[in-house]
Amino acid sequence: PFPGWDLPGVLTAGGMQALLKGSGVAAGSRVALGGTGPFLLPVAAGLAARGVEVVAVCEAAHPRAWLRHPGPLLSNPDKWAEGAGYAATLVRHRVPVRPRTAIVAAEGDERVTSVRIASLAPDGSPRPGTERRVEVDAVGVGWGFAPQLDLLVPLGASLTDSADGNAVVAVDRGQRTTVPGLYAAGETCGVGGAALAVNEGRLAAASVLADARATPVPANRRLTALRSAVNRQRSFARAMALAHPVPPAWSSWLTDETVVCRCEEVTAGAIRTARADGAPDHRQIKQLTRAGMGWCQGRMCGPAVHCLTARRRAYEPAERLVATPVTLGALADLDEDPQVSAAPPVPADSSETDKECP
Known part of the structure; x- marks a missing residue:
């Protein structure tokens, strides 16, 4: 969250991309993007290729940070080649990318009309005197991704901390969770892209087959190469x-x-007050302020409330018995089961008339 993030016209970067790719709709004609991570690049490139004026891509980090991790970058050449392609598109469309910069506020009455952009100190605080106002009609923000653990937490799967500050499901080398017979792959193990998710799914499938046999499946070169990938x-x-x-x-x-x-329209001031009164984590904040009790059940605000209150780093979502909120009206509108509706009537003279119709 930031001041003005609830204005119409302020979207997540993923939502902005979904509009563009799914419906061919640009969220605006003059757009600012902010947050951190490579995902901002394809969103900016897609908008620019569509004819949208992308006034700035505000990246809170600095590319020099990758110099501390050269190994993973060099061992995944397809990743930096993909990034180079997006960068070339942005250069061709003259889209400015501003490192160590953030959108710190959005302004407008009926909808967003401008943003305030500031340079950041190493800890992320705005540098005094660097803030400036930029006119826009749409804003896209993205601060990474959070895995959806709604099905795994109630089943009792153990979680572990990940490098991005999220809790993820703990798995072994074969994608087995701590619950016997339960396997996990993809974003629940940590968001890392489609290729990683597919390969983890293949590992999980191999484990299912191995666990279903009386004797272990011997390792082979293909499985070794899959684990290496x-x-x-x-x-x-x-x-x-x-x-x-x-x-x-x-x-x-x-x-x-x-x-x-x-x-629930809970403000940062209310959360800070609850923390000052002794609330130790986002669950206690929820009880005191109702933050996270609304329609999304904390999916949007949970990580932010956690960061504002908790002492430990990783965010663990609260256990929810309902994985996805669905209204009774939506259930009532579902079509009848075609197999049930197509069941033939029981003849009146049948000896089966005393039995319940299936």
Whole structure:
């Protein structure tokens, strides 16, 4: 969250990309992007190729951070080649990329009309005297991704910390969780891209087959190569998280009036007050302020509330018995099961008339 993030016209970078790729709709004609991570680049490139004026890509980190992790970068040449392609598109369309910079506020009445951009100190706090106002009609922000653990937490799978500050499900070399018979792959093990998710799924499938047999399946070169690919791609995901962290001082951008939980309209000031009164984590904050009790059940505000209150780094979502909120009206509108509706009637003279119709 940041001041003005609840204005119409302020979207997540992923939402902006989904509009563009799924419906061919640009969210605006003059757009600013902000946050951290390589995902901002394809969004900016896609918008620019569509004819949108991307006034700035504000990257909170600095490319020099990758110099501390050269191994994963060099062992995944397809990743930096992909990034170079996006960079070439941005250069061709003259899109400015501003490192160590952030969108610290959005302004407007009925919808967003401008943003305030500031250069950041190493801890993420705005540098005095660097803030400037830029007119826009749409804003896209992205600060990384959070895995959806709603099905794994109630099943009792153990979690572990990841480099990006999220909790992820703990798995062994074969993608087995701590719950017997339960396997996990993809974003629940840490967000790292489609190729990594597919390879982890293949490892999980191999484990299912091995565990279903009376004798172990001997290792082969293909399985060894698959594990090597997973390790290589996972190391890149860790390096990316370390090179593009959420700035530790991001909360300094918030005023007490800034809405953090949009569903229940809970402000940063209310959360700070609850913390000062002794609330130790986001679960206690939820009980005291209702932050996270709305329609999204904390999916949007949970990590931010955690960062504003918790002492430990990794964010663990609360256990939810309902994985995805669905209204009773949506359930009522579902079509009847075609197999049930197509069941033939029981003849009146049948000897089966005393039995219940299936």
